Amino acid sequence: MYCSDCGAILQEGDVFCSTCGVKVSPNELNPTTSETQLKPIFVQPDNKVDNLSSRDLAIGHKSEEAQLRIKTQKHSHLCEACGKKLSFTDNLKGARFCKPCKEIEEKKIELAKIAARQLEAQLSVEAHAIIMKFWRSEIEKAEAMRRLGEVFSKAPAAKSFDNMKDETFREIVDEILVDNILSVEEETKLKAIAELLTINFPMLEWNYKDIFVKLFIARINDGRLPIINASNIVLKKNEIAHMAQRASLLKQVNITEYQGGYSGVSFRVMKGVRFSTGGVRGRRVVVGTKMQEDDSGSIVATSQRIVFLGDRKTIEVPYSKLISLEIFEDGIRVHASNRQSAPLFTLENGNTFAAVVNRAAQ
Template sequence: MAAVCAVCGAKLGIGRRLTGKTLCDQHQGEDDARRAAEAASRAEARDEYLVVAASTASDPGAMQRLPAIAARAGLTDAERISTNSQALAGVLAAAIEDEYLTEEEEAAINRAMVTLQVPEAEVLEVVERFGNGLLIARLNAGRLPEIPDPVIFLKPKEVAHVQVDAELMKEVVHRETRGGFSGFSIPIAMGVRYRVGAYRGQSVVVGTSLVVADRGVLCLTSQRAVFKGIRQSVECLYPRLVGVNVFDDGIQFHVSNRKNATLLRVADGHLVAAAVNTAMHPQQVSK
């Protein structure tokens, strides 16, 4: 237990000694201020590191400044990897903010990933945060992938672009009969009556629900959208498509001269809609 200040030698009070303090009030305040300033400087350096790391996509020289900034920030190796992952996520978010990802923007993302030396597991985690946002941005930019072995037979010059699991839905109407008995009764014995009349009722709709009619795969090509199920198949040619309803977990195609619209449940309706739009209007979505 120290009895005097470690800096000036002044005698410490009983309260400071009991709490394990080694500095007098004056020097303790100076030490606290120094520590606070150092913490603020490290926090500022960490913010600077994140900004500079994010700029590596467009500034190759930024990587050379990172080690010195990391030293000022006091980053451990684990903290540096985590910060680099945050920077990569920032680069990706900025690139697809407009839901449009060009080849140049994706090349910049790849440069940042390589330059920051983000581990593969961290890269996958970053990409997963954006769900299908990256793929949708590619599609909106007119960058349609090609599937070499789709589940359907292709027509001449037809190309398959997107293939997803899907469920064909149908609407079921629930009915019940409502009505009553009309007529009169005749007593024929004590406690016994004979009833004459008839029951009249009508069937009324009390509700509807969606049920799965079939399960299969939805294939989107350059010419059509095709659902291939276990029991049935549905084809929607793009020239005959008059409207599309998009849901978070579904897509509905309205086709001319078809009485009922085709409703499909999919994992991401916006992804399907982006692919259909790009396939139908390849020239309009490309800059």
């Protein structure tokens, strides 16, 4: 017979275990209860009790449970915080702390996380202030770099710097773009700020897509439209191609059919109106069920018109006939006075396309 708590051998008539002092339960002293009838205890696959040595395995006459207890007893660990012996189950689980100490440790970790976040937030505010000083030309770049180095050296963790620089850069960009315009001077300075924050400016399109789109729109609002080489359309005299996106023309559906699910945000192209750098929060054209595609190809915004070049169809809307755009995240519907129906296209980015059209049409 073995002690149910520590697995030590019990003598006939023992009331208490001579090894651990636990009271011996009547079951253990009942000779009719064979050891093999003991219920096998559940052993989790990730604990270490399955690494029994050959010596342990040789103790074949003992029940599995007792063997485990002996094994555990031999490797009994102490709580790292209070030094008390770990309970049988905690020991099996390979716990580092006893139950009360574990709760205290978890609380400590939670508090440390909160403190780290607070410190990060505070350092971000300091970094932000330094960068804005540089933005307003109150300090030189070298001085800004020195001060930022001081601030970031207080970061609570290596990962904090990444969080802080991202957050700070996003805030600065929003502050700079509050007028929805990015001038050449502003862009030069923003590049220097990106450098201060070790952000790779040419890689914005891939690493900070949201910021890239904002800057793209702000540049267009400044009148700096991209110029592309659209070899697939025949440009008119003095016409410049500004943007091309892969696009699909969707099957024309009755106005009443799409009103429920397929309406975007209406945007009227007007003189003097700047497209918001945040774009419009349009919904996606294709929600749930896929709308049927009529034709696919590309849509081009030039200095004079919108042209859809499909495999079968060509649709052209000169800006002089353009009434409004309906903007979706992934699409655009063009309302024009020279067309009875308003064609709906899916494309890569409804906002950037609308921003280009808005500016080019002015």
